[in-house]
Amino acid sequence: MPQHARLRYHLAMPQPHCHLFEVSLAVANTTGPFLDLKLPSWAPGAYKLVDNARNLRALVAKGPEGDLPVERIDLHTWRVHHDGADFSVSYQVFGDKPQIHQAQLTATHAMINGAAIFVYPTGGQDWPCELKLELPEGWEVSVALDETAPLSYTAPSYDALIDAPIQAGTFERASFETLGVVHEITWQAPYPMDRARVVDGLKRLVETEAAFWSGSAPATLPYSRYIFQYQHGPENFLNGLEHRDSMFIVGPMDLQGNSHGFFALTAHEVFHAWNVKRLRPVGLGPFDYQKPAHTTALWVVEGLTEYFTELMVLRAGLQGRSEYLRGVAGSIQMLEQSPGRLISSLSESSFITWNFGDDRWNGAINYYLKGSLVGLALDLEIRHLTENRQSLDDVMRALWERFGETDVPYQPSDVEAIASEVAGVDLSEFFELHLRTPGETDLAPYLAHAGLGLTVASRTASLQARLVNRDGGLYVEDVRAGGAAQNAGLMAGDLVVAIGGNRANEGLLPQIASQWLPEELVPVHFFRGDRLHETIIRLGADQRYGIESLPAPNALQQQIKDSWLASGRTAAREKTIV
Ligand SMILES: [Zn+2]
Numbered sequence: 001m002p003q004h005a006r007l008r009y010h011l012a013m014p015q016p017h018c019h020l021f022e023v024s025l026a027v028a029n030t031t032g033p034f035l036d037l038k039l040p041s042w043a044p045g046a047y048k049l050v051d052n053a054r055n056l057r058a059l060v061a062k063g064p065e066g067d068l069p070v071e072r073i074d075l076h077t078w079r080v081h082h083d084g085a086d087f088s089v090s091y092q093v094f095g096d097k098p099q100i101h102q103a104q105l106t107a108t109h110a111m112i113n114g115a116a117i118f119v120y121p122t123g124g125q126d127w128p129c130e131l132k133l134e135l136p137e138g139w140e141v142s143v144a145l146d147e148t149a150p151l152s153y154t155a156p157s158y159d160a161l162i163d164a165p166i167q168a169g170t171f172e173r174a175s176f177e178t179l180g181v182v183h184e185i186t187w188q189a190p191y192p193m194d195r196a197r198v199v200d201g202l203k204r205l206v207e208t209e210a211a212f213w214s215g216s217a218p219a220t221l222p223y224s225r226y227i228f229q230y231q232h233g234p235e236n237f238l239n240g241l242e243h244r245d246s247m248f249i250v251g252p253m254d255l256q257g258n259s260h261g262f263f264a265l266t267a268h269e270v271f272h273a274w275n276v277k278r279l280r281p282v283g284l285g286p287f288d289y290q291k292p293a294h295t296t297a298l299w300v301v302e303g304l305t306e307y308f309t310e311l312m313v314l315r316a317g318l319q320g321r322s323e324y325l326r327g328v329a330g331s332i333q334m335l336e337q338s339p340g341r342l343i344s345s346l347s348e349s350s351f352i353t354w355n356f357g358d359d360r361w362n363g364a365i366n367y368y369l370k371g372s373l374v375g376l377a378l379d380l381e382i383r384h385l386t387e388n389r390q391s392l393d394d395v396m397r398a399l400w401e402r403f404g405e406t407d408v409p410y411q412p413s414d415v416e417a418i419a420s421e422v423a424g425v426d427l428s429e430f431f432e433l434h435l436r437t438p439g440e441t442d443l444a445p446y447l448a449h450a451g452l453g454l455t456v457a458s459r460t461a462s463l464q465a466r467l468v469n470r471d472g473g474l475y476v477e478d479v480r481a482g483g484a485a486q487n488a489g490l491m492a493g494d495l496v497v498a499i500g501g502n503r504a505n506e507g508l509l510p511q512i513a514s515q516w517l518p519e520e521l522v523p524v525h526f527f528r529g530d531r532l533h534e535t536i537i538r539l540g541a542d543q544r545y546g547i548e549s550l551p552a553p554n555a556l557q558q559q560i561k562d563s564w565l566a567s568g569r570t571a572a573r574e575k576t577i578v
Contacts, residue, residue, distance in 0.1 A: 109169030303371010451553030
């Protein structure tokens with residue numbers, strides 16, 4: 001490989017309303033008769049294959065003597081015959097979808113995951129990169145790359161270049177400094193975010209997470225700068241993606257109605273600055289962008305991140321104990337309503353995430369959901385086994401010290417070995433049951449370690465299907481296998497127009513539980529295509545859980561509960577030693 005090969009990218013957006021990125025790449029000091037340029041088929045953190053190359057067009061190459069021949073090798077590869085000379089290519093990429101793993105350009109803004117628009121040379125992922133941006137007039141930019149001159153940046157490698165999403169347009173900005181690091185916040189304007197509340201919340205979360213990972217040592221951060229990037233999105237839910245020195249969240253930033261969702265997803269993405277961006281399993285970096293990076297460890301990467309997210313929000317004082325426990329009860333309920341838990345194990349689900357079928361939620365288990373609950377079980381089990389001297393916090397810190405700080409990828413078995421080491425007991429049986437065996441996950445014995453019990457709060461009537469409001473119509477998104485809606489003949493894509501003689505709309509859904517009883521027969525009218533159908537649905541019964549203190553907990557149970565659910569930024573260090 002040439003020693004001084006270099007990649008110089010130039011990105012312009014002269015007609016943003018046409019959604020066309022104009023990209024050029026100058027390649028210097030490369031040898032050989034030709035070089036293959038490729039677009040990634042996936043973006044790190046978003047574990048699904050995307051045909052990015054479909055949006056790339058009009059690629060041409062130029063050398064010192066003029067145009068160079070370009071050969072299309074496959075859907076993702078352009079071979080430039082440069083005969084050893086420096087050359088450049090230019091091309092356009094179309095992007096109009098606001099997806100965190102792709103790129104969108106509109107008249108008002110751009111949100112760019114570099115994997116969607118920057119080609120890379122085969123074998124050249126570690127070549128140093130430069131990037132020059134040309135923005136529409138009046139636009140600003142937010143990107144976590146080193147700036148060498150206005151709108152000029154460098155990255156040590158292609159991997160680093162595309163791990164820094166570019167947000168451009170007009171922004172509101174805020175910043176705070178903590179633990180010696182400046183944190184910037186950029187969000188698309190205009191948006192009435194309560195600046196002081198956002199800054200206060202994010203600062204608490206960062207300090208809480210730094211204290212968590214640092215343990216008894218003084219809190220430190222793994223990065224020297226960080227950017228929180230927020231962008232409006234048309235979906236009614238938030239979507240986020242983690243990066244090494246930044247995070248990107250798109251969706252409705254509703255701090256009035258859903259501040260918990262906003263802070264929790266942000267806490268999740270910041271937690272990834274340690275867990276996966278630096279502490280990572282074998283396979284997740286360096287990346288092969290052309291094929292899936294299989295790992296059985298997404299229960300650690302995503303599941304444990306999800307578990308600790310809610311604890312971080314609690315420890316940061318952004319939610320209370322009862323709110324936290326309500327969330328756990330809700331997760332237990334969701335797991336129980338996931339038929340895929342009986343079919344796919346946590347490890348298998350992690351491995352096949354690239355290829356979930358059309359009946360995903362019935363055929364596989366969500367590793368965020370089950371992974372977070374297995375994390376809870378493991379945490380309480382370790383606290384119980386060690387008489388509250390150790391916890392899952394200690395497992396994560398040991399992993400960080402051995403693999404994160406040393407930049408060595410871990411094997412999934414390392415996590416299990418370290419957990420057993422911290423617990424002082426061989427936990428193979430626990431992992432065999434919860435990671436590698438499909439089936440029910442009984443949380444009650446683990447909650448009991450903290451003096452808590454799972455109670456059935458209610459048993460209510462349910463369609464046992466997910467209905468979503470789209471363009472004013474209520475559509476079946478999916479039906480639960482063996483559930484009421486499926487048994488009545490409903491399927492994904494049906495447009496439900498009436499339930500029990502009432503016009504079906506979003507407002508009616510929450511009333512189902514109060515208006516009818518489980519087992520009651522209710523007529524449902526729906527369109528499938530252009531034909532109106534009627535069916536009688538026998539409503540199912542969904543259990544809602546509550547988590548309550550067990551009567552007369554012993555001293556250890558009380559201590560475990562108090563240290564597990566301790567709030568305040570130094571909670572992680574206030575563990576009661578018995
Ligand atoms: Zn995540």
